[in-house]
Amino acid sequence: MYSDDLIYDMALCSIFRYRVEMPKKIIESFSSSKALFFMGRDELEEIFGKGSRYTQDIISGRELEIAKREVDWCVEKGIKIHRMGGIDFPPQLLNCPDAPIVFYSIGNCNLNSDKIIAVVGTRQASERGIQECRMIVKELAESGEAPVIASGLAYGIDITAHESALEYGLDTIAVLANPLDRIYPRAHTSHARRVVKQGALVTEFPRGSHEFKINFVQRNRMIAGLSKATIIVESRKKGGALTTAELADSYSREVFALPGRITDLRSEGCNNLIAKNEATIFTSAKDFLVSLGWKKSSKVTKPESTSLFYTGDPLKEKLLLALRLNPEQNMDELCSLTGIHIKDLASSLLELEVEGYISKNPGNRYIAT
Numbered sequence: 337m338y339s340d341d342l343i344y345d346m347a348l349c350s351i352f353r354y355r356v357e358m359p360k361k362i363i364e365s366f367s368s369s370k371a372l373f374f375m376g377r378d379e380l381e382e383i384f385g386k387g388s389r390y391t392q393d394i395i396s397g398r399e400l401e402i403a404k405r406e407v408d409w410c411v412e413k414g415i416k417i418h419r420m421g422g423i424d425f426p427p428q429l430l431n432c433p434d435a436p437i438v439f440y441s442i443g444n445c446n447l448n449s450d451k452i453i454a455v456v457g458t459r460q461a462s463e464r465g466i467q468e469c470r471m472i473v474k475e476l477a478e479s480g481e482a483p484v485i486a487s488g489l490a491y492g493i494d495i496t497a498h499e500s501a502l503e504y505g506l507d508t509i510a511v512l513a514n515p516l517d518r519i520y521p522r523a524h525t526s527h528a529r530r531v532v533k534q535g536a537l538v539t540e541f542p543r544g545s546h547e548f549k550i551n552f553v554q555r556n557r558m559i560a561g562l563s564k565a566t567i568i569v570e571s572r573k574k575g576g577a578l579t580t581a582e583l584a585d586s587y588s589r590e591v592f593a594l595p596g597r598i599t600d601l602r603s604e605g606c607n608n609l610i611a612k613n614e615a616t617i618f619t620s621a622k623d624f625l626v627s628l629g630w631k632k633s634s635k636v637t638k639p640e641s642t643s644l645f646y647t648g649d650p651l652k653e654k655l656l657l658a659l660r661l662n663p664e665q666n667m668d669e670l671c672s673l674t675g676i677h678i679k680d681l682a683s684s685l686l687e688l689e690v691e692g693y694i695s696k697n698p699g700n701r702y703i704a705t
Contacts, residue, residue: 338407338411338417340370341368341369341370341419342403342407342417342419342438343400343403343404343407344368344369344370344372344373344400344403345359345363345369345419345420345437345438346399346403346406346407346417346438346542347369347373347399347400347402347403348362348369348372348399348437349436349437349438349540349542350399350402350403350542351390351393351394351399352390353545354548354550356434356436356554356557357433357434359436359437360420360433360434360435360437363420363437369437372394373394373397373400375394377391377395380394380395402542402544403542406542406543409543410440413442413516414442415440415441415442415516416440416441416442417438417439417440418438418439418440418441418447419437419438420435420436420437420438424447424448426447426448426562427448427450428450428452428561428562428563428564429558429561429562431587431588432557432561432587434557435561436540436558438540439538439539439540439558440515440516440538440539440540440541440542441536441537441538441539442516442532442536442537443531443532443533443535443536443537444532444533444535444536445484445507445508445509445534445535445536446484446507447509447536447538447562449484450564451481451482451483451484451564451630452483452484452485452486452509452562452563452564453476453483453484453485453486453563453564453565453566453567454485454486454487454559454560454562454563454565454566454567454580454584455469455472455473455485455486455487455493455494455497455566455567455569456487456488456493456494456497456556456559456566456567456568456569456576456577456580457469457492457493457494457568457569457570457571457577458492458493458570458571458572458575458577458602458605459490459491459492459493459494460491460492460572460602461491461492461493461496461569461570461602462570462600462602464596465492465493465569465570465594465602466492466493466496468569468570468594469493469496469497469500469569469570470496470500472567472569472618472621473485473497473500473501473504473506474500474504475620475621475622476506476621476624476625477501477504477505477506478504478621479621479622479625479630479631481625481630481631482506482507483506484506484507484508484509484535485497485498485500485501485506485507485508485509486508486509486510486511486559486562486563487508487509487510487511487559488510488511488512488513488552488555488556488559488576489510489511489512489519489520489521489524489527489528489531490521490576491521491523492570493569493570493577495524495527497569498510498527498531499527501534501535502527502530502531502534502535507534507535507536508531508534508535509531509535509536509537509538509562510527510528510531510535510536510537510538511538511539511555511558511559511562512537512538512539512541512555513539513541513547513551513552513554513555514539514541514545514547514551515539515541515542515543515544515545516537516539516543517543520547538558538562539555540554540558552576553576553579556576556579556580556583557580557583559580560580560581560583560584560587560589561583561587563584563589564589564590564628565584565589565590565591565592565624565628566580566581566584566589566590566591566592567592567593567594567618567624568580568581568591568592568593568594568605568606568609568615569594569606570594570596570602570603570605570606571593571602571603571604571605571606571609572601572602572604572605573601573604573605573608574605575605577605578605578609581593581609581614581615585614590616590627590628591609591614591615591616592615592616592617592618592624592627593605593606593607593609593610593615593616593617593618594606594617594618595607595610595617595618595679595682607679610678610679610682611678612668613666613667613668613700616686617679617682617683617686619683619686623686623690626690649684651676651680651684652684652687652688652693654674654676655670655674655676655681655684655685655688655694656688656693656694656704658670658673658674659694659702659703659704660704663703663704664697664701664702664703665701665702666699666700666701666702667681667682667685667700670685670702685702689702692705693705
């Protein structure tokens with residue numbers, strides 16, 4: 337059912353478990369992972385240096401035997417093994433330089449979908465954050481676009497995103513930081529069973545993988561890599577959701593964040609992302625879908641007028657004037673030019689863009705149209 341090449345790829349992933357970029361680089365350099373296992377000690381030491389544990393792990397062949405047993409177990413349990421280059425390997429992951437060359441899934445969700453949306457946030461979610469998360473997923477479900485909701489099965493925003501997707505009829509992907517033979521946290525085991533029926537559990541970790549904090553970073557890169565866009569619902573100043581946002585941005589994926597009260601520590605991370613222009617402010621599912629190009633904008637046709645200025649809103653008039661006099665400005669520059677608070681600035685820019693008065697160029701620089 338599975339090729340010998342898969343066995344070598346799985347063994348390579350285990351040997352370089354915490355140097356995630358290495359398996360892909362090795363295959364690019366030597367055409368296959370198999371080539372590495374047929375090299376002698378001298379050749380391997382030229383690559384990895386004398387005394388490297390990688391050389392010893394490759395020569396021993398131990399990981400090859402473990403990989404064979406893992407394949408047999410996956411076949412027995414109905415677990416799919418996705419190998420880079422295969423037809424069931426998500427194309428969106430191919431563009432990620434540190435993508436896993438092998439990962440595992442169980443469920444019935446189309447992982448090749450180009451409508452996977454990550455919805456993530458803090459484990460210590462507020463009641464407001466939980467309600468907003470539910471609202472976002474509900475509005476996405478009602479949009480008719482049938483997006484797939486991806487998250488990490490953690491407490492707080494993650495589990496709320498999964499529960500909401502299940503409730504409103506959307507497929508959902510739970511990316512795990514552990515093997516498929518155990519669920520973490522255990523309290524979410526019943527949720528995981530429901531996800532298998534209406535989505536998929538996904539992991540790059542085979543049985544026997546150790547549980548380290550870095551596993552969660554690797555999980556987050558898969559969430560970001562699988563997704564067309566990432567929505568950060570709530571996040572403190574530091575946290576895994578911000579890592580996901582950073583990774584998504586590095587993969588040239590869209591990042592959105594919900595603004596919160598400046599006194600709310602659980603919104604500090606989201607507010608910082610918006611203030612630094614590292615995320616687009618999330619205002620509604622409708623505007624979100626327009627930004628992704630999935631929905632047509634209900635733009636207001638600009639009136640035939642010789643007036644250079646927007647009429648009806650002083651903030652928008654001030655912004656539009658600033659952009660006509662100073663084209664190609666980013667949010668920080670506009671903030672300095674106009675003195676408008678960053679949150680008001682972000683919402684006014686979005687409204688002007690939707691209404692057709694301005695457009696956003698590469699590099700998040702705005703111009704008047």
